[in-house]
Amino acid sequence: MRVLLAATALVALVHPAAAQVSGLQMSGPRPFGLLLGDVFTLTTQFDVAKPFKLDPAALPKPGPVTYSLDLRSLKVDERSGPDGATRYEMAAEYQTFYAALEAIEQTVPPFTLAVVGASGERVEAKSASWTYLTSPLRPIVATAGGGATAFALQPDAAPIAKSLRPAEIQTGVALGATLLALLLLAWSRAWPPFHRRPSRPFAQAARAVAKVARSGEDGWRAAALALHRAFDISAGKRLLGDDLGAFLSARPAFRSYEASIKAFFDASRAAFFGGGRVALPAEDLKRLARNLAAAERAA
Amino acid sequence: MSLGRIRAVLPPLLLLATTLWLAQSAWTLQGKRSERAVAQALASNHDVRPPDDASGELVFARAHFLLVRDSLDEAQSLAGQIVERGEPEVAARFHYDVGNARARRAVGAIEASQIDKAIPEVRLAKEAYRAALRADPTLWDARYNLDVVMRLVRDFPEIETAEEETKAQPKKLWTDLPGRPRGLP
Numbered sequence: 092m093r094v095l096l097a098a099t100a101l102v103a104l105v106h107p108a109a110a111q112v113s114g115l116q117m118s119g120p121r122p123f124g125l126l127l128g129d130v131f132t133l134t135t136q137f138d139v140a141k142p143f144k145l146d147p148a149a150l151p152k153p154g155p156v157t158y159s160l161d162l163r164s165l166k167v168d169e170r171s172g173p174d175g176a177t178r179y180e181m182a183a184e185y186q187t188f189y190a191a192l193e194a195i196e197q198t199v200p201p202f203t204l205a206v207v208g209a210s211g212e213r214v215e216a217k218s219a220s221w222t223y224l225t226s227p228l229r230p231i232v233a234t235a236g237g238g239a240t241a242f243a244l245q246p247d248a249a250p251i252a253k254s255l256r257p258a259e260i261q262t263g264v265a266l267g268a269t270l271l272a273l274l275l276l277a278w279s280r281a282w283p284p285f286h287r288r289p290s291r292p293f294a295q296a297a298r299a300v301a302k303v304a305r306s307g308e309d310g311w312r313a314a315a316l317a318l319h320r321a322f323d324i325s326a327g328k329r330l331l332g333d334d335l336g337a338f339l340s341a342r343p344a345f346r347s348y349e350a351s352i353k354a355f356f357d358a359s360r361a362a363f364f365g366g367g368r369v370a371l372p373a374e375d376l377k378r379l380a381r382n383l384a385a386a387e388r389a390a
Numbered sequence: 391m392s393l394g395r396i397r398a399v400l401p402p403l404l405l406l407a408t409t410l411w412l413a414q415s416a417w418t419l420q421g422k423r424s425e426r427a428v429a430q431a432l433a434s435n436h437d438v439r440p441p442d443d444a445s446g447e448l449v450f451a452r453a454h455f456l457l458v459r460d461s462l463d464e465a466q467s468l469a470g471q472i473v474e475r476g477e478p479e480v481a482a483r484f485h486y487d488v489g490n491a492r493a494r495r496a497v498g499a500i501e502a503s504q505i506d507k508a509i510p511e512v513r514l515a516k517e518a519y520r521a522a523l524r525a526d527p528t529l530w531d532a533r534y535n536l537d538v539v540m541r542l543v544r545d546f547p548e549i550e551t552a553e554e555e556t557k558a559q560p561k562k563l564w565t566d567l568p569g570r571p572r573g574l575p
Contacts, residue, residue, distance in 0.1 A: 128523045128533040161524065186527060188520055190540035228537045242497050244538055245531035247458060247490050248483035250451035252429060258419040265412040272405040279401040344394060389398040 111206055112216040113176070114138045123224040130163065130186045133199065135218050138176040142209040145169075145179055149205035149215075159189035160199065181218075191227045198222045279388060289324070293387045296321035297380040305373045314373070315359045318380055325387075332356040344390035351379045446476020450484050457491045465491070482526030489518030489532065493539050500542070512543040 115137040125131065139145060147167065156162050163184040172178030189197055199221040206214050277283070281291035286298070299317035303310040322330040326338050335356060339346050358371035425448045431438040432455045440448045449471045456465035466488065473481045492515035499508035519536035522529055 126533065127537055128527055128530075130527045161520075163524070186524065188523070188536070190537050192541075228534060242500075242538060242542065244490055244493055244535045247454065247487050248529070248531065250429060250433075250447060250454050250483075252426065252433075253422070253447065255419065255422055255426065258415065258422050262412070262415040262419045265408065265415045269405070269408040269412045272401065272408040276401040276405050279398070385398070389392070389394040 111140045111143045111208075111214050112137055112204060113140070114172075115216070115219065117219040117221065119221050119223075122222060123226075125187055125223050125225045127188060127190050127225070127228055128186065130184060131223075132182055132184045133221055135181045135183070136178065137204070137216075138172045138174075138178050139206050140174075140176050143206040143214065144177065146205040146207045146213070149203055150181075151183075151202045156185070156200065159187060159197075161186045161188065187225060189225050191225045192231055194224055194226045196222055197225050281384075291384070291387060292321040292324035293380065293383040297377075297384040300377055300380040311373055311376070312362065314376055314380075315355070315362065318355065318376070318383075319359065321380075321383070332360060342390065344386040345383065348379065348382050348386065351375070351382070355379055444471075444475075446472050446474070446480045450476060450480050453484055454487055457487045460491060460495070462488070462491050462495075478525040479529075482522040482529045482532065485518045485522035485525060486529055486532045486535070489515045489522060489535060489539070492518060493535060493542075496539070496542060509543055512539050515539045 115135065117133060117135045119133045120131050145167070150165060150167070151162055153162050153164055163186050164182075165184070166182045168180040168182075170178055170180075185199060187197065189195075201217040201220040204216045204218055206216070208214070278285045278288070281288045281294035285291075286295060288294070296317045300314040303313045303317075319330070322338075325342070326334070330338060332353075335349075335352065339349055339352070345352065355371060355376065425440075425445060428438050428440050428444070429448055429451045432451050437455070438452075440452050444452075449468050453465040453468045453472060456462075456468075469484065469488075472484045476484075492511045496508045496511035496515060499505070499511060516536065516539055519532045519539065522532040523536065526532075
């Protein structure tokens with residue numbers, strides 16, 4: 092747990108007109124028990140009277156502050172404060188590299204806060220400094236083992252062999268999802284093993300038509316019969332050319348192919364009961380069957 | 391778009407999306423497999439060069455291979471790739487290993503009573519450990535070893551005369567000699 096200590100700071104007034112910067116407060120973590128390499132954040136809050144504004148160019152840049160102290164980052168948050176002033180909240184993240192031989196006091200130096208007025212006048216103030224106790228990691232006199240342990244280093248950091256399991260699981264899941272999507276597509280298009288789906292008669296017919304339509308007149312007849320069977324299954328009864336109107340009004344998805352369907356029924360009547368002349372080219376028959384299968388999926 | 395049309399269009403789109411996903415994850419898995427093969431070869435003492443587009447982890451594995459063999463210069467030429475491509479934790483481990491290699495050299499020089507050689511190595515080791523801690527403050531081994539080399543050759547910043555000049559440069563430091571090299575009474 093981090094105990095936040097709010098410390099009312101001593102504001103070092105650089106300029107007599109520093110009343111533009113007021114209410115400076117700083118809080119930090121517990122000021123003791125810090126070790127070499129520790130990171131801590133100091134939060135500074137202050138109000139700037141209007142029309143003055145904080146000059147971001149004057150703020151310290153991340154990098155070394157003293158020999159044993161680094162500024163890692165500085166975040167400035169701006170919002171409206173009391174009495175029309177602007178309240179600034181700065182979070183400065185430091186890292187200490189002080190290798191203590193005994194518990195010793197260290198100080199984070201203050202930095203300059205410059206505010207600029209509307210006509211360019213400049214007022215400077217100082218943030219608060221922060222003092223903490225830093226402790227050693229190791230005793231001064233090496234314990235048992237004598238001189239050998241005095242320079243003993245911790246071992247090298249070896250590369251970590253990352254497990255492939257997450258990537259393997261992801262690939263497996265993707266494979267499963269692809270197979271499921273393939274099954275769904277097969278079901279939707281009445282591909283095997285769903286080719287006998289009762290609600291997809293035209294898909295079956297389209298396959299049969301594609302297979303036989305071009306193999307001469309007998310083929311054409313077989314294809315036309317297959318398409319007729321699909322119409323029959325779809326209508327639930329034997330569908331004749333005269334019933335087409337009722338059939339189409341019950342199935343709006345097929346209505347855009349009304350002309351082609353009528354042409355097919357006429358051609359089929361002519362072929363089976365007329366002079367035996369094929370009036371509808373095999374290509375048109377195939378296209379009609381394909382279109383009807385597509386319309387059936389969208390129904 | 392009517393509901394029926396969506397129902398007709400959805401399955402092919404779904405199949406396309408899952409196929410792309412499958413291809414992408416299979417590609418990633420394949421890349422990881424080949425990286426692991428290189429890393430395992432390095433771990434079993436084979437001098438293998440990782441491909442140019444290797445990940446930060448793999449470049450670090452190569453750098454580690456070089457560092458434990460004291461090829462410091464070659465390892466340090468990989469620093470840019472590791473910092474650029476790897477996580478901060480990987481970069482920290484690289485800097486830490488560089489620090490260890492430098493510290494080993496320094497200790498060797500001290501044992502051979504070559505103090506002049508040891509001092510710059512210690513300074514570079516300190517820089518490396520600091521870089522490691524900047525990248526990953528949770529790397530406790532780097533803290534420990536930084537403490538060790540700090541005591542090996544201790545820095546004393548010059549007394550800071552002016553508050554403004556707090557940015558201490560290495561030039562302004564003077565170092566004292568190591569107190570008691572190992573092996574002496």
